[in-house]
Amino acid sequence: MSNNNQSENFSLLSLILPKESVVPVSDAIGKAGASGIFEVTARGSVLNEGGFLQRMFPPPAPEQHLLQTLVPNDKVNAVTDAAVQSGNLDRVGAGAVFVISCNDVSHTEKFPVPPVSSGDSNGSSGDYAADLEAICCICEIGIADDIAKAALLKGAPGPTVTFGEGGGVRDRIPILRITKGPEKEFVWCVVDKNEADDVFAEMARAGKITEPGRGFMYSIPVRSGLINISSTVSSSAYGANMEQVISALDDLKGGKEWRTSAESGTRGSLKTTFLENLVGLYCIVPRDNYEEVYDSVLEAGAPGVSTNFGLMLDADSGVSQQNEEWALVYTSVGPNNVDSLRETVTNKLNEKGINRYAFYSLPIPRALTYLGG
Numbered sequence: 001m002s003n004n005n006q007s008e009n010f011s012l013l014s015l016i017l018p019k020e021s022v023v024p025v026s027d028a029i030g031k032a033g034a035s036g037i038f039e040v041t042a043r044g045s046v047l048n049e050g051g052f053l054q055r056m057f058p059p060p061a062p063e064q065h066l067l068q069t070l071v072p073n074d075k076v077n078a079v080t081d082a083a084v085q086s087g088n089l090d091r092v093g094a095g096a097v098f099v100i101s102c103n104d105v106s107h108t109e110k111f112p113v114p115p116v117s118s119g120d121s122n123g124s125s126g127d128y129a130a131d132l133e134a135i136c137c138i139c140e141i142g143i144a145d146d147i148a149k150a151a152l153l154k155g156a157p158g159p160t161v162t163f164g165e166g167g168g169v170r171d172r173i174p175i176l177r178i179t180k181g182p183e184k185e186f187v188w189c190v191v192d193k194n195e196a197d198d199v200f201a202e203m204a205r206a207g208k209i210t211e212p213g214r215g216f217m218y219s220i221p222v223r224s225g226l227i228n229i230s231s232t233v234s235s236s237a238y239g240a241n242m243e244q245v246i247s248a249l250d251d252l253k254g255g256k257e258w259r260t261s262a263e264s265g266t267r268g269s270l271k272t273t274f275l276e277n278l279v280g281l282y283c284i285v286p287r288d289n290y291e292e293v294y295d296s297v298l299e300a301g302a303p304g305v306s307t308n309f310g311l312m313l314d315a316d317s318g319v320s321q322q323n324e325e326w327a328l329v330y331t332s333v334g335p336n337n338v339d340s341l342r343e344t345v346t347n348k349l350n351e352k353g354i355n356r357y358a359f360y361s362l363p364i365p366r367a368l369t370y371l372g373g
Contacts, residue, residue, distance in 0.1 A: 004346070004359075007116050010105040011076050012360060013083075015067040016042070016096040016160050016188075016229055021087045022065045026313050028086035033075035036112035036358070038284060038326060040066040040310035045148035045159045046230055062230065064095075064160055066188070067313075068328075070105055070360060072116045080128055080224070089226050096157075098132060098190050098225030100362055103279065106342065107358035111284075112314060132222035133196040137187040138166055138306055139207050139215035144185035150206035151189050154199045158229035159189040166216075167294070168304035184215075184306060190227050200366075209368050210272055216304060218332060218367035220280070275367040279338050282330040283345060285357040290327035293357075296348040300341050302331040332364050 013034065017025055026037050044062040071079050076099055083097045084090055107113050135156075137147050148159040166184035191199050200219060208214045283293045287309060297305040308328045333341055342359050349357055 004106045004108055005113075006104060006106045007072075008102075008104045009073045009116050010070050010102045010113075010360065011073055011223070012100045012102055012362065013069050013071045013076065013079055014096075014098055014100070015083055015087070016158075017065050017067065017087060018095060019063050019065060021095060022067070025083055025087040026067060028082040029069065029079045030314055032079045032082035033114055034069045034071055034079045035114050035314055036284075037067055037069045037313040038310050038328065039313050040068075040162050040308050040328075042066045042160045042162045044230065045145070045152055045161065047149075047152050061161070066160060066162060066310075070102070070107075070113055070358065071099075072114055074117050075114065084128075084226060089228055092228050093230040094228050096190060096225065096227045096229050097128070098134065098222045098227065099128075100134065100220055101223050103361040103363060105358065105360045106346075108355050110356045111358045112312070113358060128224040128226050130222070130225050131193040132190050132225050132227070133193050134188065134190045134220045134222050135196065135200055135203065135217065136220075137203050137207055137209065137215060137217035138184050139187065139209075140213075141183050141185055143207055143215070144187050147187045147203050147207045148189075150202040151187070151199050154202045155195055156189040156191050156199045157227050159187050160229070162186045162188070162308055164306060164308040165294075166304065166306040167298065186306070186308065190222060190225060200368075204272075204368055210370055212370045212372075214370065216306075216332075216367065216369040218275075218278070218280070218364045220362050220364060272368065273371060275332075275369070275371075276365065277335065278332045278364040278367055279335050280330055280332045280362040280364045281338055281341060281359065282328060282361070283357060283359050284326060284328050285349070285354065287325040287327045289349070289352070289354045289357070290329055292348055292352055292354065293327075293329040293345055296345045297329065297331050297341065300344045301337075302333055302341060305329060305331045332367060 015025060042064040044064045080097055088094045089097055139147060144161045148161060151159045164184055164186060165182040167182055196219060204217060209217050285293055290307060294305055294307060310326060311323045312326045338361055
């Protein structure tokens with residue numbers, strides 16, 4: 001068994017920010033108690049409100065950055081407040097912050113995680129309580145923009161696209177590696193719970209996720225958040241774009257229920273078989289060591305594995321440079337397989353003398369991929 005520190009009192013705090021906000025926000029949340037801030041470069045997705053020519057020649061996708069950090073529950077409110085204030089995240093188009101409750105966290109002494117206090121709370125959501133759902137779709141290169149557009153047209157605020165690697169059982173068969181490369185794109189969005197079914201369905205249709213080799217998508221419950229990501233680009237001379245008008249109407253109407261009538265008659269939820277009640281197991285490790293985790297996950301029998309690469313903005317200068325490259329390697333398995341998979345990967349890392357890594361697990365109530373037949 002591992003001697004790693006373990007706790008059930010952590011949450012995963014995620015931020016989607018424009019480039020200019022990364023430094024002030026990361027500094028602010030660090031002072032509020034966050035550490036181990038992992039940054040992934042991303043691109044946003046927007047619709048053009050202009051005329052025919054503007055729609056034919058859309059603007060380049062806005063540069064975004066996805067920041068994630070494990071935060072003890074008793075510090076979640078303070079870190080969230082710091083992020084909102086430093087990034088002006090209460091303004092339309094400024095970005096997003098959202099919090100997901102972890103099932104558990106396990107980490108080595110040398111991994112930069114803030115300590116959990118003995119009187120840890122349950123992670124109160126404070127002023128940012130919301131019934132939200134995060135959706136992620138992992139797809140082949142070149143498909144992400146179609147999936148993001150489908151989410152936008154269904155009302156999702158500015159989906160975010162990241163780049164990484166992914167593989168599965170077929171990668172153990174050398175001849176198949178000729179036809180499928182490991183490069184993947186990841187489409188992320190956070191939506192209201194009552195809109196999640198429709199957004200999930202449209203993303204799945206656009207990516208043809210139920211067809212062989214198309215990808216994998218899943219959703220995760222979000223405990224709290226503030227989502228103000230730009231979804232539109234306007235070239236009009238009016239004082240506000242449609243996104244700001246809709247936001248103002250939401251405030252006047254006291255919610256988003258008024259939008260329902262405008263969407264009547266559109267396609268409903270996807271009629272298919274979902275994978276249910278899975279657990280996402282995530283391992284964050286220096287990039288130089290990520291292949292050990294990637295291979296161990298597949299060798300242990302997991303159906304697939306994905307990786308995002310980024311920088312650790314505040315790595316401990318005593319053991320590494322700041323802005324060191326790290327990798328986030330993750331898979332989804334049944335709840336009965338989480339402990340054995342984590343132990344297998346931990347043993348491999350320990351055998352190799354790797355002493356800076358962390359695991360965390362998240363609930364995945366719904367997932368979708370090709371199931372054969």
